[in-house]
Amino acid sequence: MRYKIIIEYDGTPFVGWQRQDNGLSVQECIETAIESLFQEKPTLFGAGRTDSGVHATGQVAHFDITTKELDTYSIKTGLNHYLKIYPISILDVTEVDAKFHSRFDATERKYLYRIINRTSPLSIEKGRAWLVMKDLNLEKMQACIPIIEGKHDFTTFRSVNCQSKSPIKTLNSCKITRQDDNIYFGFVAPSFLQHQIRSIVGTLKMVGEELWDVERFKEALEAKDRSKCGALAPADGLYFMEVSY
């Protein structure tokens, strides 16, 4: 039986989604919980490999169970029971076709980046947003949207360690909105390169601070050169929101 799960987590204490030797990952925590519940060692496939510190409100993953049968409600409450010491929450469990693949079948991924733009440090929202003290010009950042929407070579906005075969990606949409001190950057695409959103937001922030003009942002993308990226926004403000199939 194959199960699809939707997962929310606070990325702060983890090395990221994926299992690594240097610390605790979200994947390892959930795999251990599945093993505790089913007495069967699973492999969990996630739709997106979030970095250390990146949060999720709608990560999707799947795993197979060959022995024990449990209804989806019992799986959800059982996994949440075994996960309770971690800031990981299983929001939903469904049975899916044995051909379903959380990563390869995903047609669209949605991310949100959150900046808090004010001159005072964060307290309640510490670790949950990027604090930018210099006043950001929303209109200038929004003027960059048409430059990055659509199909482009995103080499400039891609980690040197990115394992994607191609740097060419299609950004379906980018939206930038402000609500009081909060600036939200919404990104939708079939898939993203490693550090793509954090690189774009870090560079948009330089445009917002008026250290860069819109033209320079355009030139940076067109340069297809990682060294032309403005800055890498911290993981704290990034949320993996939703996966469509």
Added chain:
Amino acid sequence: MRYKIIIEYDGTPFVGWQRQDNGLSVQECIETAIESLFQEKPTLFGAGRTDSGVHATGQVAHFDITTKELDTYSIKTGLNHYLKIYPISILDVTEVDAKFHSRFDATERKYLYRIINRTSPLSIEKGRAWLVMKDLNLEKMQACIPIIEGKHDFTTFRSVNCQSKSPIKTLNSCKITRQDDNIYFGFVAPSFLQHQIRSIVGTLKMVGEELWDVERFKEALEAKDRSKCGALAPADGLYFMEVSY
């Protein structure tokens, strides 16, 4: 010189606003920061005495400085520097008249209580909302609003340790709204009794769960009897939002 400050804090690690012998308070942290900045021992007067675990996005306080003079921007950044190990942020500093009193001059206080109504545990919002798993009936909770708005004897919804002279308070307004899984309870009044909001929300939740009907909520208020209170909502979901003068 008298200064008015606006303060945001995550209440989780504190024994509450007010100095106490049994642990660290927000007041003590800020008084220590003021002393570090001015080399003068201040007394800080807060507009509201939030309990342990209660958050603030707009607590107001004042203090006097007789020796050193600093501009308000330097006070704000200086205090935030000394407070940086704590989840406390000074949002604003202004010079005020020597007669201004943060507590006694307040004409209106605004609080927000936040419930997350879903069957999965909290992760990102842990400590920042009350998780209620049973589906809440918004309309039935809203039907209780006319019962508590206005001037009433709130003995039922008041801590037995409350030090207010009178249990009679005027609740200017109560608003209950839902946004996805979030249920927000907004309260505005000149002043509140100890545990008043948490007692009201805890009891409204029983109406929302349909364990109580609206009539019983009305009878509870009218009983003027603490033992008739439904439940006390946890501190995690309560935010002290704003003070008007």
